[in-house]
Amino acid sequence: MNKRVEKNQLSLLKLCDLLRDIVSNPHLYVTHASINNALSSQGALAKFVDDIRGIHSSSINTQKRISENVLEDGYQTLNKLRLAAQLSIEQFNLSSQIPKKDTRAGLLAIIEQLKADxxxxxxxxxxxxxxxxxxxxxxxxxxxxxxxxxxxxxxxxxxxxxxxxxxxxxxxxxxxxxxx
CATH class of the missing domain: 1.10.287 (Helix Hairpins)
Incomplete structure (x- = not known):
């Protein structure tokens, strides 16, 4: 196997690890604009670069071809991880937008939560x-x-x-x- 293919496979695996980490810990990645932009589409994810984590950019076709050999369900696995990571960050952002306690909206939100409890x-x-x-x-x-x-x-x-x-x-x- 040539070095370029090995490098792409390793990069893809590290990208999957990153996506799983985002799903598990979205609060750590909310402020990373480059990661959030990469999650917006398949093409953007393919172009994502993170030298520290060992992730380099490739074409979407290369990712699809390599994922067929490396991932269990092929590229579908990578795309599901991307969507799950994107959803995880969105849900974290929504949950952190609770109004402050000293405002009317904040107090009403607290009352509703207490009623539900x-x-x-x-x-x-x-x-x-x-x-x-x-x-x-x-x-x-x-x-x-x-x-x-x-x-x-x-x-x-x-x-x-x-x-x-x-x-x-x-x-x-x-x-x-x-x-x-």
């Missing part, structure tokens, strides 16, 4: 309550097959758990039927 916690609490209720019913069914001392202990512990649940500040509305 509250709803999520309510749903989780409801699910945990239903799981606990089911577990209590199962343990009662198992205890019914045991001797009377185990049944009494089970009823006592059920009452304690139900007392804890009923002492919550904000009871949950459930359609679960509770046993005595």
């Amino acid at each position: 509250k709803q999520s916690l309510k749903e989780e609490m409801l699910l945990l309550t239903m799981v606990l209720d089911r577990s209590l019913r199962q343990s009662e069914r198992y205890a019914s097959q045991a001797n009377s001392s185990i049944q009494a202990l089970c009823k006592k512990e059920h009452r304690e758990l139900l007392d804890i649940l009923s002492s919550r500040k904000y009871p949950l509305d459930t359609n679960v039927v509770k046993f005595p």
Whole structure:
């Protein structure tokens, strides 16, 4: 194999490594204009140069030809990595554009986030309550097959758990039927 082909293969592999790193750590590459420009199109990616990383420019046809031998799905793999890196940087930019807390828009954004968090916690609490209720019913069914001392202990512990649940500040509305 000649040196030019080896150099192109190594460059392509290093370019793939760079793209994977961008996908994993977009915050490190947001400010690199040359990288962001290279992600804009296939041709721009082919012309991208980074001597420090060992990436040199080539034609898009050369990249396609070499990627068929080096990458698993050929050039499609490289293009998917390019698109994923571009999307990763865009999403990072959008997430960092949250308004400041001291503005009306910032406070409204915080309120919306808190409302979403509250709803999520309510749903989780409801699910945990239903799981606990089911577990209590199962343990009662198992205890019914045991001797009377185990049944009494089970009823006592059920009452304690139900007392804890009923002492919550904000009871949950459930359609679960509770046993005595």
